[in-house]
Amino acid sequence: MFQALLPAVFRGVIEGEVVEIALKVSPVLASHMFQALLPAVFRGVIEGERYPVVMSTYLGIIGRLLLQNSSFFSSLLTQMAMEFNQEPEQLLGNLMEMWVDRMDNITQPERRKLSSLALLSLLPSDNTSVPHLNTTLGVRYPVVMSTYLGIIGRLLLQNSSFFSSLLTQMAMEFNQEPEQLLGNLMEMWVDRMDNITQPERRKLSSLALLSLLPSDNTVVQEKFCGIVNICVESLHDVMTEDPETGTFKDCMLVSEVEEPKFSDDEEPPTEQDKRRKLLALEDPVHTVSLQQCVYEKLKLQQGMMGDQGFQALMETVDTEIIHQLQEFLHGL
Numbered sequence: 001m002f003q004a005l006l007p008a009v010f011r012g013v014i015e016g017e018v019v020e021i022a023l024k025v026s027p028v029l030a031s032h033m034f035q036a037l038l039p040a041v042f043r044g045v046i047e048g049e050r051y052p053v054v055m056s057t058y059l060g061i062i063g064r065l066l067l068q069n070s071s072f073f074s075s076l077l078t079q080m081a082m083e084f085n086q087e088p089e090q091l092l093g094n095l096m097e098m099w100v101d102r103m104d105n106i107t108q109p110e111r112r113k114l115s116s117l118a119l120l121s122l123l124p125s126d127n128t129s130v131p132h133l134n135t136t137l138g139v140r141y142p143v144v145m146s147t148y149l150g151i152i153g154r155l156l157l158q159n160s161s162f163f164s165s166l167l168t169q170m171a172m173e174f175n176q177e178p179e180q181l182l183g184n185l186m187e188m189w190v191d192r193m194d195n196i197t198q199p200e201r202r203k204l205s206s207l208a209l210l211s212l213l214p215s216d217n218t219v220v221q222e223k224f225c226g227i228v229n230i231c232v233e234s235l236h237d238v239m240t241e242d243p244e245t246g247t248f249k250d251c252m253l254v255s256e257v258e259e260p261k262f263s264d265d266e267e268p269p270t271e272q273d274k275r276r277k278l279l280a281l282e283d284p285v286h287t288v289s290l291q292q293c294v295y296e297k298l299k300l301q302q303g304m305m306g307d308q309g310f311q312a313l314m315e316t317v318d319t320e321i322i323h324q325l326q327e328f329l330h331g332l
Contacts, residue, residue, distance in 0.1 A: 038061070038065070038076055039076070039079065039080060039083070041058045041061050041062065042062065042076060042080050042095075043080070043083075044058050045058050045059060045062060045095060045098055045099070046080070046084065046091070046094060046095060046098060048098060048102070048278075050278060052102075052104075052105035053105075055102055055105045056105045056106045056107065056108070056111060059099060059102070059105070059106060059111070059115055060106075060111045060114060060115075062095070062099075062118070063111070063114040063115050063117070063118035064114065064118075066118040066121055066122070067114070067117055067118050067121055070121070077091060077092060089147070090147060092122075093147025093148065093150070093151065094147070096119065096122065096147075096151050097147070097150050097151050097154060099115065099119065100119075100151060100154045100155055100158065100159060101154055101158065101282075101283070103115060103158075103159055103162075116162065120166070120169070145192050145195045146195045146196045146197065146198070146201060149189060149192065149195070149196060149201070149205060150196075150201045150204060150205075152185070152189075152208070153201070153204045153205050153207070153208035154204065154208070156208040156209075156211055156212075157204070157207055157208045157211050157284055158284065160211070167181060167182060179217065179219045180219070182219055182220075183219040183222065183223065186209070186212075186219075186220075186223040186226065186227075187223065187226070189205065189209065189226075189230075190223065190226035190227075190229070190230060193205065193230055193233065199234075199237040199238055199252070200252065200285050202230075202233065202234045202237050203234050203237065203238050203252060203285050203290055204284075204285050205230060205234070206230050206231045206234040206235075206290055206294075207284055207285070207288060207290065207293060209223075209226075209227045209230060209231075210227065210231065210293055210294065210297045212227075213227070213297040213298075213300065213301050214297065214300040214301040214303070214304040214305075215301075215304075216304060216305075221313060224301075224313050224316060224317075225316040225317050225318075228317045228321060228322075228325065229317070229318075229321055231290070231294050231325075232321050232324050232325050232328070234290060235248075235290060235291065235294070235324075235325075235328045236324075238250050238251055238252050238290055239251070239290075239291060239328060247331055248291060248328055250289045250290055250291055252285060252286055252290075253286060253287065253289060254277070254281065254286045254287070291328055291329065291332070292332065294325075294328075294329065295329050295332045301313070
């Protein structure tokens, strides 16, 4: 059934393995030796290479470039940004977001560690040769802050163990307790939500912050009002009302249904469209109902705190926001 596709997969793996081994032995020489192949590797990651074993190899190559030849990575990033008609910082954000999203494709412990080290190399440092996560940059460029919050959101939602280790590391760098730094992050997140204009990323932020609930952590509870505010804003973005039943539905949910048949006048979906659909079927933004998630998380928080404690927590939220929330959750 997949016989015609296997040569491409085989070729992608073999070529990728050769490049990765060469980069491991001689990063500078291999970068120039395989310069013609590396744009295809970068392109494959950004476009969401559909075969996990190939994606794993590609991420290994990008990881070694980042760690062992950052100047070449910077020039490659600039080249690819021109191809994709994006700013380098924006493309780097998209690359990181895809990387975090596809970490499950990487099964080898060595490559998982390589990816972690590579992503950590982008965190704040004195090295400006590669764009990095920097709050000043985020304040200056809202689109960058939006991308960074999307990356943190995916880490929190889809790789919580890595997020915890990252939080611990950054807490040591900032000379703070992890809980205190988490509180600062959440405060910045709530404050800068207006930087996020894409409904998908706004929903992602809501799901990520909801993943912290239920919690008896005072830092998280202090930000409860902000979490609810963000969720209600996102519900306005993604929920559509059925005029006949008066019920709401998350318009971002996708389901795995049989592909529709197209007439001669209609263009069938491209391979890129099909890859995007497959990615969407693995993405919480498109598989988890925000309405249902909000409802379940609030019920769990209520169960943890008891009716009286939960009521006190809800009183920190504006009454109009509560009214809107009740409208969205009506019927659940």
